[in-house]
Amino acid sequence: MLNPVFANLPAHTWTQLRALLNGVPAGRNDPLDLTIGEPRHPMPAFINEVLEANSADYAKxxxxxxxxxxxxxxxxxxxxxxxxxxxxxxxxxxxxxxxxxxxxxxxxxxxxxxxxxxxxxxxxxxxxxxxxxxxxxxxxxxxxxxxxxxxxxxxxxxxxxxxxxxxxxxxxxxxxxxxxxxxxxxxxxxxxxxxxxxxxxxxxxxxxxxxxxxxxxxxxxxxxxxxxxxxxxxxxxxxxxxxxxxxxxxxxxxxxxxxxxxxxxxxxxxxxxxxxxxxxxxxxxxxxxxxxxxxxxxxEAHVDGNRVLYRAKFDAAERILQGRFGAYRPGGGFYLWLDVGDGEAAAKALWSRAGVRVLPGAYLARPDGSGYNPGAAYIRVALVNSLEVTELALQSIRDTLETVDAR
Ligand SMILES: Cc1ncc(COP(=O)(O)O)c(C=O)c1O
Structure with a gap:
């Protein structure tokens, strides 16, 4: 027997993304993934050192x-x-x-x-x-x-x-x-x-x-x-x-x-x-x-260093997107929230034409009583990769979406 309380939970964000893109061939051999908010900057070296120095305590x-x-x-x-x-x-x-x-x-x-x-x-x-x-x-x-x-x-x-x-x-x-x-x-x-x-x-x-x-x-x-x-x-x-x-x-x-x-x-x-x-x-x-x-x-030193890396990527986003798709520099976090008209159509086009994987905003939101989903017009772009990969992906986003009418 299952608890019916959860019956109306929609498929999770990543399940929906897989349903949209899996099976669609990527538009490049080494796809660029900007979906998940998983930091990819180096982990501070001292983390492993401290874990190892204390490893005997896994016994407690x-x-x-x-x-x-x-x-x-x-x-x-x-x-x-x-x-x-x-x-x-x-x-x-x-x-x-x-x-x-x-x-x-x-x-x-x-x-x-x-x-x-x-x-x-x-x-x-x-x-x-x-x-x-x-x-x-x-x-x-x-x-x-x-x-x-x-x-x-x-x-x-x-x-x-x-x-x-x-x-x-x-x-x-x-x-x-x-x-x-x-x-x-x-x-x-x-x-x-x-x-x-x-x-x-x-x-x-x-x-x-x-x-x-x-x-x-x-x-x-x-x-x-x-x-x-x-x-x-x-x-x-x-x-x-x-x-x-x-x-x-x-x-x-x-x-x-x-x-x-x-x-x-x-x-x-x-x-x-x-x-x-x-x-x-x-x-x-x-x-x-x-x-x-x-x-x-x-x-704090590693956190300062982290911010420098994100700053450089937001600088790149400003330079490359020049405000297209309503791009703005957020007060915090490491995402771009781009108004592309139809987030699902844009995510599909970016994947199939450019091999760039982004998240349709609709998958982070719920429709209101009238069926309007406040995330539907957007894609979320995670600036978690290296500056080089991020620049490449942003150029592809700009060039691909300029030729796609997702509105
Ligand atoms: C808004 C928000 N809250 C919480 C979390 C969970 O983070 P963690 O469990 O790694 O602390 C995330 C992770 O992506 C997040 O985006």
């Missing part, structure tokens, strides 16, 4: 709350990166084995069986990281997809929601810098959203796994925003992170998506409940992974 069960060295590294990074003070890792921080599993299982803590006398909702941007929808369903909530389109500044307009909609919501997912659009939530945006969440007893989960990949100014973080609000008398100064959790990852920051290492930080009440749940069913990282992760959070 690791603690759910991380090791003291890991906790100290994360607390120091939070204070350095966001100007926070007084971070107590035991109260404010928990490791996750990559943010995906954390973003998924946090819904079990945040979603009660009923809210305002009804089945709760989970609000999320549209398009969005697909994990959020499955998490909402798993926790027994109804996922509600809020347009994050050019018209809304590529972030959901939470302030436009009615009181009833907010009363029913148990959990909000926000991604900043956003995947796929790269938009960064401002302090003002956080002021409004955090205020709404506190007024309506909603847990705000902020997915900040792209927060270290930016061009100019470091994106404001959710906990940094909470601190700023507390300083301005917004909220309870004794409980500055109330209702708010920030998810952070080493995958993009340190080019170690295979290490599966991140953390969640914020509201001590939520962290305590989540820690208890994780003690029953969580997957703590192996001790050598905690050691490597601590080394990564303690080091």
């Amino acid at each position: 069960y690791p603690p759910i709350q991380g090791t003291p060295a890991w906790q100290q590294a994360v607390a120091a990074w939070l204070e350095r990166r966001y100007g926070l003070t007084g971070i107590d890792p035991d109260r404010h921080v928990l490791p996750v084995a990559g943010t995906r599993e954390g973003l998924f299982s946090i819904a079990f803590i945040a979603v009660p069986p009923r809210k305002a006398g009804q089945q709760p909702t989970v609000l999320m941007p549209n398009p969005f990281y697909q994990c959020y929808a499955a998490a909402a369903l798993s926790a027994g909530a109804e996922p509600v997809y809020l347009p994050a389109t050019a018209e809304t500044g590529f972030l959901p307009d939470f302030a436009s929601l009615g009181e009833d909609e907010l009363a029913r919501a148990a959990l909000v997912y926000l991604c900043t810098p956003a995947n796929p659009q790269g938009t960064v939530a401002s302090q003002d945006y956080f002021d409004t959203l955090i205020g709404l969440c506190r007024r309506h007893d909603i847990t705000l989960v902020v997915d900040e796994c792209y927060g270290e990949i930016y061009t100019d100014a470091p994106p404001v973080g959710a906990l940094e925003a909470c601190r700023s609000m507390a300083r301005r008398g917004l909220g309870d100064p004794a409980d500055p992170y109330a209702n708010v959790l920030s998810f952070q990852s080493l995958s993009k920051r340190s080019n170690v998506p295979g290490l599966r290492s991140g953390f969640v930080a914020g509201d001590p009440r939520l962290i305590a409940a989540y820690r208890e749940l994780r003690s029953y069913g969580g997957a703590p990282s192996p001790l050598p992974v905690y050691a490597a992760a601590a080394a990564a959070w303690n080091d």
Whole structure:
């Protein structure tokens, strides 16, 4: 017997992509893959060294709350990166084995069986990281997809929601810098959203796994925003992170998506409940992974180097695309979100004519009540490869799509 709750989950992004392109011959012998958000810059050399130096510890069960060295590294990074003070890792921080599993299982803590006398909702941007929808369903909530389109500044307009909609919501997912659009939530945006969440007893989960990949100014973080609000008398100064959790990852920051290492930080009440749940069913990282992760959070040089590489690729995108397909330089992240008219047609043409694999935006979004899919006009292009491969692919995208009328 299968749980019918998941019956209406559409095929996952990658399943849809395979259905579109597999069986279609690629337009070049060595295809260029710009679909997956998997960093391909070199992994810092010290990661392997630390893993090897600690390998005897694979023989031990690791603690759910991380090791003291890991906790100290994360607390120091939070204070350095966001100007926070007084971070107590035991109260404010928990490791996750990559943010995906954390973003998924946090819904079990945040979603009660009923809210305002009804089945709760989970609000999320549209398009969005697909994990959020499955998490909402798993926790027994109804996922509600809020347009994050050019018209809304590529972030959901939470302030436009009615009181009833907010009363029913148990959990909000926000991604900043956003995947796929790269938009960064401002302090003002956080002021409004955090205020709404506190007024309506909603847990705000902020997915900040792209927060270290930016061009100019470091994106404001959710906990940094909470601190700023507390300083301005917004909220309870004794409980500055109330209702708010920030998810952070080493995958993009340190080019170690295979290490599966991140953390969640914020509201001590939520962290305590989540820690208890994780003690029953969580997957703590192996001790050598905690050691490597601590080394990564303690080091900024490799992250600076990473940003230099992404910057060069966004420079190349500006030079090559010259604003075609609405190309813009995002506030953060490593994607181009290109308005090509019909994302599926463009992805197919790019694959069959140029051997360039990109992701149709529709596969990251859900149609609204009228059947309109806010990602349908777009392709997502991941700038994860070398500068040379990226330049080659961008030239092919420009040349191929100029001859294809996907509108
Ligand atoms: C928006 C977003 N959130 C979370 C993740 C998960 O990252 P990880 O589980 O590697 O930390 C990804 C990965 O691509 C992502 O794009």
